[in-house]
Amino acid sequence: MSHLWQQNHNPITPETLKSLGRYDFPDPATIDPDGIGIVALGGDLASETLISAYAQGLFPWFNEDEPIAWWCPEPRCVMVPAEYIPSKSLRRQAKKERWQLTLNQAFDEVIHACSLPRSNGLPEGEHTWIHQEMIDAYGKLHAQGFAHSIEVWDETNTLIGGLYGLKLGGIYFGESMFHRASNASKMAFWGLMRLCEQSQVALVDCQLPNEHLMSLGATTLPRADFLHQLDSLIVSGAEHWHSDSHQPLAVSLLDTAHPWQSGK
Template identity: 40%
Template sequence: MHPQLPWLEPNDPLPAPTLAWGAADPAPGLLAAGGALDVNSLCAAYAQGTFPWYGPGQPILWWAPDPRMVLPVSEFRLRRSLNKRLQAFRRQACCEIRIDSAFKDVITACATKEREGQAGTWIVPEMVNAYTDLHLAGYAHSVETWVDGQLAGGLYCVALGQAVFGESMFAHMTDASKIALAALVCLCRRNGITLIDCQQNTQHLTSLGGREIPRADFLENVNKARQQPAVPWRFEPVYWNELLPPKTDPA
């Protein structure tokens, strides 16, 4: 018999992440249901390595999986095809990375993209509104790929101090989301951030260098990183040097 799932009223604290359901339970990693998605509740959840994930018609569900999928930024895999695309992207004046210029557009695009093997989306309207509020409070950010003045792809994430939690990404053009992720990796390397939380294991993330670590190790990293000063959320073209050879001007 699996343990009873705690029900939270608004403003109730979350249980400790170590109390999440285990591998033998129906939904491994599930911690609690209910509660609220206001800025304070979300910040408290992320500070203890917990995130909301639920579908239409469900209550808010809170998760703290063990193991946890992460992307160590030093292990990001820049495959040959993406390397070539990034080199071309950097050379073209019509291509640029922007930070936080179109957060609502990014999260809306993430909410409406089709996902293989899934019906609908977990980014329900309440989540869009909640993370937009989190963005306005300075704790959620978008990394955006722009081509010819159009938003071609991007991602959004949560950041507490130097703890970065990836949420979702989308692409309207080939590799536009990967370019945004590569830019986030560069920003993190530039500012001494070592880890990006990826929440759950996927083949796509594994191909980019993501791997699982024990929840205890993940929580230790979060606890240390979130107490560090927040980094400047901006992207300069020189940041590409964290992944690519320095750009040289033609003679």
């Protein structure tokens, strides 16, 4: 599927991406006029289905052994990378830590870590939606060049935090993050914001608002506004990310100009 971005003579259109799967997803405004958020049940998690769904503003969110549920919440939680401002305390910590950020170096480890039960006050069972079926599906998207992870490593080269999500053109659809050291997930998020800004990724979709995301500077958009922007974002000329596209980054450099350097 990564060949989609290599068709120089046939530019990718929103319709191309939306029609990849074999399912016709309903219009969220028509099927869910009250903004409850769930717009469809069933289907599968094939790569084509997922790309088609995300291109239409939908994402899967369901517990194991339940039908696949497709969501398009109202409102939509988003972050504009160019407007992200890290806290003063996070800036101070970054300057003194000897941690490093990497891109796409431990996707499997990150998604598995994100699937584990949380101990940070999130509701019991919050982790259950990242079950094996989801792990397998996003692992395939990663192998195809669509799903990406950012990892945080300490000075002993131990994975202490990270996040993963899906990138289409100029939008990154964030899925989940984790930490094993204080503020490690926030460092990963800051790294994502800087990488997106450098790569012409104009918007990060955070899906559903929560206290943690809002504390990081996320905001909300009416669903109609989000979907209106989506068509142009998914086919924008943003830089493509691959496994060796960016060198490891010391977190102490996050606050400098263009911190992420191109890979070899």
